[in-house]
Amino acid sequence: MAVFSLRFMLFSSLLLNFLLNLASLSDAKQSFRPKALVLPISKDASTLQYLTTINQRTPRVSLNVVLDLGGQSLWVDCEQGYNSSSYRPARCHSSRCSLAKSNSCSGTNTCGVIVDNTVTGTATTGDLGDDVVSIQSPDGSNPGRVVTVSHFLFACAPTFILKGLASTAKGMAGLGRTRISLPSQFSAAFSFHKKFAICLSSSTSASYNGVLFFGAGPYKFLPNVDVSTNNLVYTKLYINPVSTASAYTSGDASSEYFIGVKSIKVQDKAVSLNTSLLSIQSSTGYGGTKISTVDPYTVMETSIYKAVTKAFIKAAASRNITRVGAVSPFGVCFDLKTVHGTRLGASVPTIDLVMESESVKWSIYGANSMVQVNNEVICLGFLDGGSNPRTSIVIGGYQLEDNLLQFDLANSKLGFSYSLLGYQTTCSNFNFTSTA
Structure with a gap:
């Protein structure tokens, strides 16, 4: 009888521990909060x-x-x-x-x-x-x-x-x-x-x-590249006080993300611009620079587009890059045979969007500036947005590719990497194929 009681007590203790552990695991599962x-x-x-x-x-x-x-x-x-x-x-x-x-x-x-x-x-x-x-x-x-x-x-x-x-x-x-x-x-x-x-x-x-x-973060990509805080350049995010949506209620601010581009450089030389176009007009919401994933390429107000492309064509000519006829929708194209390749894409003049200081700039290299349209022609991936667009510069998706952009909404700032090609990785190198 004593032996039976001892066994029963031992069994009960083990069963209780098992149930407690099971409950603990269940609670842990329910209380899991991802970071x-x-x-x-x-x-x-x-x-x-x-x-x-x-x-x-x-x-x-x-x-x-x-x-x-x-x-x-x-x-x-x-x-x-x-x-x-x-x-x-x-x-x-x-x-x-x-x-x-x-x-x-x-x-x-x-x-x-x-x-x-x-x-x-x-x-x-x-x-x-x-x-x-x-x-x-x-x-x-x-x-x-x-x-x-x-x-x-x-x-x-x-x-x-x-x-x-x-x-x-x-x-x-x-x-x-x-x-x-x-x-x-x-x-x-x-x-x-x-x-x-x-x-x-x-x-x-x-x-x-x-x-x-x-x-x-961390934002980790193969092969073991962490594009974290130390690899990002930060700039302020601005709120356009007038909505840029297709339809909105009067008084609504824009939900889009604007940055403060102050000047543009082509191959380290400042481009002469009407800088008033780079600011957002508080009364109308016109002007400024926003980032977009629905525009496939960067679009610029006509005078900005003409100034940037003129400087780019001149800098390209100094590298013996031969201009050819335009291929729609692009206005500036070159002979692919005269353009060399690098790890950061085509070896062409760098375009810098300079923000609050000379050290805070978004550098656009060949991989994000040039679009190969066929086996013979490569074009500058910027478009003419007309003389009176809602927003003066819209940075499009092609210019964002293989760059990591972090939007810190609490502190209203943007962190951006330079091209991940420089880190010998790409945006497609996050591992979605295996589970932890």
């Missing part, structure tokens, strides 16, 4: 748009959405087969509507928000709601655990607003300065730093994705 999150970025060969994949709904559906750096929110097409048991409409006058700055209410007691296709400049109204979103957390230089946001706010859009987007796209993912953009919602959900970083790949191959980080 950062990560999404892949692909480049569509047809439209040159950058896309990411959002895992949404119950049951889960993977959606391709066009990445919009200055976009206000996540919006998706809800007219074509939106089925989810976890979807919740945002009722009029609720806190969710206030967060989204909604000022309209539908007959179904759902608040409406602006849905903006920034590729085509088309806008409409969509219903605000929330649903489950799943996203991966990074573990060093690898993908880690998948985590879930149960009530992620987004806008339901009609199908017609997809026109002009990549054929696989079901909406757009906004990373802009709003309280319902992806960076704001993810940082609020997991209480991490209100920062995000983008690294766009120059490749259109499905095997070579760029990467989008939410949260602070």
Whole structure:
């Protein structure tokens, strides 16, 4: 009898320990808070748009959405087969509507928000709601655990607003300065730093994705390259007091990201410019320099474009680079045979965007300035934006590729690397193929 009791007590003790350990593991799983999150970025060969994949709904559906750096929110097409048991409409006058700055209410007691296709400049109204979103957390230089946001706010859009987007796209993912953009919602959900970083790949191959980080670094790329704080140059981010969206409410500030370019140099020589165009006019919101992922190439106001290209052509001629006829949409092209290659792309004059001081400059080397259009011609990847554009300089996606850009929203500053080609890596070298 004593032996039976002893065995029973021993068994009970082991069972209790097992259950406690199981509960502890369950609690640890539930209480896991990632320090950062990560999404892949692909480049569509047809439209040159950058896309990411959002895992949404119950049951889960993977959606391709066009990445919009200055976009206000996540919006998706809800007219074509939106089925989810976890979807919740945002009722009029609720806190969710206030967060989204909604000022309209539908007959179904759902608040409406602006849905903006920034590729085509088309806008409409969509219903605000929330649903489950799943996203991966990074573990060093690898993908880690998948985590879930149960009530992620987004806008339901009609199908017609997809026109002009990549054929696989079901909406757009906004990373802009709003309280319902992806960076704001993810940082609020997991209480991490209100920062995000983008690294766009120059490749259109499905095997070579760029990467989008939410949260602070490290930002690790193969082979063991950490593009962290020490490798970034910082400059101030500016807020345009007038919205640059296709449709907006009077008094709204822009959700896009502006930087303070003070001058432009070509091969270390300052270009003569009308510098008033480089500042944002507080009354109209015109002028200034913004960063865009929906513009495939950098676009400049006509007088700036002419001054920069004139200086570039002169500097290229001094290197015996032969100019040839323009190839649309580019205005300045060269004979490829007269251009040598380097680790940083074509050996051409460097273009520097100089900000608050001579030491804070964004240097654009051949890999980001020159576009090979065929086997014989290479062109300067800058476009003429006309004589009175909304924004004087729009830095486009091609100029961002293989450069890491960190947006620190809490401190309103941009950290940018020089071309990662100089570190002997690229934006496609984050390891998405293995799990921790």
